[in-house]
Amino acid sequence: MARARIDDEAGTVAVRAALAEGAQASRDIRAQAVRYTLQLLAEQAEGNTLEVRVPPFGATQCMAGPRHTRGTPPNVVETDAATWLALATGALTWADGVATGAIHASGQRADLTGLVPVLPL
Template sequence: MGRARIEDAAGLAAVRQWQTDAAAGATSSRDVRALAVRYTLQLLAEQAEGNTLEVRVPPFGAVQCIEGPRHTRGTPPNVVEMDAATWLALATGGLSWVDGLATGAIHASGQRADLTGHVPIV
């Protein structure tokens, strides 16, 4: 049985709240950040179906996405990992993939560890 899908209205409300808080220089509550992260990861998995790349945003979630060779056991060969603020900025267009990599905010390993063309999501 799969996870319950986050409804668009609730997910978008959390993303908007995070954007409003970030613009004001405030930190959103943990619940808002968690919902916004999980919702945008859900959208990524839906828009870039596949199992080649694992995108991790600890402690809130991880998804496998992007078509290609399937990974089923052990440590995935293609991983992208970042904190929640970086992920939400990337997912909403406030941070580019290239800039995130250049600053070290995004950690990517593996030949297929690339979200170019898949972000922003929202």
């Protein structure tokens, strides 16, 4: 069963609140903001080649190319919620996030250059 789509207005409100409140934002707000921006990424870069993980709030597969179906995916990007939201909204560039170690990327296709930001604010 597919997850329900997060409404654009509700998602944008959650992202703005999460960014404004930072670490003080409620877990529910941060979770909705992360899930909404992951949803946007999956819609804008359809496919199953890359798995983007933002524990503990969510993960999605995106990017056209070879499909991954079982076991550990060969192409993975993982980061925390604050870093993901900064990346997803354009406050952090992909290159800066990788260079600082805030983003962990493994695999040949583990690169979100040109795919982020998904919701420039």
